[in-house]
Amino acid sequence: MSRQERQNSNTFLLTYRDLINIWQDWSDTSPVQPLDRWLRQYSRSQRQQSPAFRMAINNAMMEALRYRQLADALELTFRDPTYDDWKTWDSRWQADTPLSSSPSHFWYWIQLCSNSDWRLPHSLEEQKARREHFNAFKAQADSLEENATFLLAHGLRPTWEALLFKRAEKSGWDDKQLARLVRMQTSRPPLWLRLANMADAAALQQALSEEGVQVGEYQGHLYATGGKDITLTNGWKNGQFEVQDLASQQICDAVDVKPGHKVWDACAGAGGKSLTLARALAGKGAVVATDLHAYKLEELKRRAKRAGISNIRSFTWDADAPLRLPAEIARQQGFDRILVDAPCSNSGTWRRNPDARWRLDNHNTRELAALQGRILAQASKALRPGGRLVYATCSWQVAENEDVVAAFLAANPEFCLVEQKMLGAPVSDSDSMFVAVLSRP
Numbered sequence: 001m002s003r004q005e006r007q008n009s010n011t012f013l014l015t016y017r018d019l020i021n022i023w024q025d026w027s028d029t030s031p032v033q034p035l036d037r038w039l040r041q042y043s044r045s046q047r048q049q050s051p052a053f054r055m056a057i058n059n060a061m062m063e064a065l066r067y068r069q070l071a072d073a074l075e076l077t078f079r080d081p082t083y084d085d086w087k088t089w090d091s092r093w094q095a096d097t098p099l100s101s102s103p104s105h106f107w108y109w110i111q112l113c114s115n116s117d118w119r120l121p122h123s124l125e126e127q128k129a130r131r132e133h134f135n136a137f138k139a140q141a142d143s144l145e146e147n148a149t150f151l152l153a154h155g156l157r158p159t160w161e162a163l164l165f166k167r168a169e170k171s172g173w174d175d176k177q178l179a180r181l182v183r184m185q186t187s188r189p190p191l192w193l194r195l196a197n198m199a200d201a202a203a204l205q206q207a208l209s210e211e212g213v214q215v216g217e218y219q220g221h222l223y224a225t226g227g228k229d230i231t232l233t234n235g236w237k238n239g240q241f242e243v244q245d246l247a248s249q250q251i252c253d254a255v256d257v258k259p260g261h262k263v264w265d266a267c268a269g270a271g272g273k274s275l276t277l278a279r280a281l282a283g284k285g286a287v288v289a290t291d292l293h294a295y296k297l298e299e300l301k302r303r304a305k306r307a308g309i310s311n312i313r314s315f316t317w318d319a320d321a322p323l324r325l326p327a328e329i330a331r332q333q334g335f336d337r338i339l340v341d342a343p344c345s346n347s348g349t350w351r352r353n354p355d356a357r358w359r360l361d362n363h364n365t366r367e368l369a370a371l372q373g374r375i376l377a378q379a380s381k382a383l384r385p386g387g388r389l390v391y392a393t394c395s396w397q398v399a400e401n402e403d404v405v406a407a408f409l410a411a412n413p414e415f416c417l418v419e420q421k422m423l424g425a426p427v428s429d430s431d432s433m434f435v436a437v438l439s440r441p
């Protein structure tokens, strides 16, 4: 986001007192919650404050969590300019340990990193020296060759270097593309719009612009970058579009739903993809949407009702047991299409959820990969011969993607791999997601 755009979306000038207080509130929360959930609760508890203030706090906390580690690294090198053993330092660093600087200096580092417009205190000790140190650090960390500091400067941990290079190698990305993915971690992607079948993209783009939404187009897809809240527009009220990330839309396209198909969305959650798959049926066929959690499916039902979609049946399912096939599905020997949008580390969504990066660790990744493999294997049993099985995650980690697919294929040789690839960032300004299309001849 440019400085001008940031100023437009963040017109409330926060003081350091506001920033220090919000950080204290966040730090006092136990157990630590995902930031988006915490901010929703915080926002509800601050109804007396203006929407501009709440939005500014929201943005400030996003930046603070994005650059949480970099602020510590800047403080360390400000005190000891010769320090450069970043991998050792990172292997000991934890996001829930106390800040290494004073609260004011922490926010000053965050302000410099995020180029935010906050009201500086009248006297901030060593302000000039810190700004010069930040500029020197940034200048030195501006190339992929300076691996550790380049990653740090973009809110990524130096110890993830090997994971990122592995991803680049699998996807055939050159250094420029990998560097682009790293650089993208410092900005939020726009809101991508999924058009209802009947909506005309050009007409909708014009109507949204006339209503004051800053809207762009990329390969036939629309996205909003600011201006009027899109949920207040006529197009939203008339159900002409939903918000769905570009890579998510591309996963739905890969399922290749045709009218008449029986589709199983095995990890449907709140139904972001179920709705899209159901629309593609054009009134013929059905989607069975399952998830481990009933409360997510309740949200799915509300969304389906709002969108006027009635061909989704939902119920809970735990991948520890096979799905009991509904009678009409059993009659045709299984589903035509199955989507396994597996639980994952969410590394591909860090641009929107900056705090999620600090929860990534090797132990969690191994557990997730085992769960992903179990869900995929269990779901695959319900595919009819000739059907299509799609495995997806919103992670760029090879261990959660190609490795899971390879283990599945080794254990299930009756399945063939049609294609597998990363979607979204760094190619487009969106989340990064993985998709593998499998068939069962």
Ligand SMILES: C[S@@+](CC[C@H](N)C(=O)[O-])C[C@H]1O[C@@H](n2cnc3c(N)ncnc32)[C@H](O)[C@@H]1O
Pocket: 266, 267, 268, 269, 270, 271, 272, 273, 274, 290, 291, 292, 293, 296, 317, 318, 319, 320, 341, 342, 343, 344, 375
């Ligand atoms: C990536 S999310 C799905 C997002 C959803 N498809 C969407 O587009 O909004 C993965 C989902 O898998 C579900 N899940 C986790 N463990 C599961 C299990 N053992 N069996 C079935 N679903 C599970 C989670 O509750 C979560 O909703």
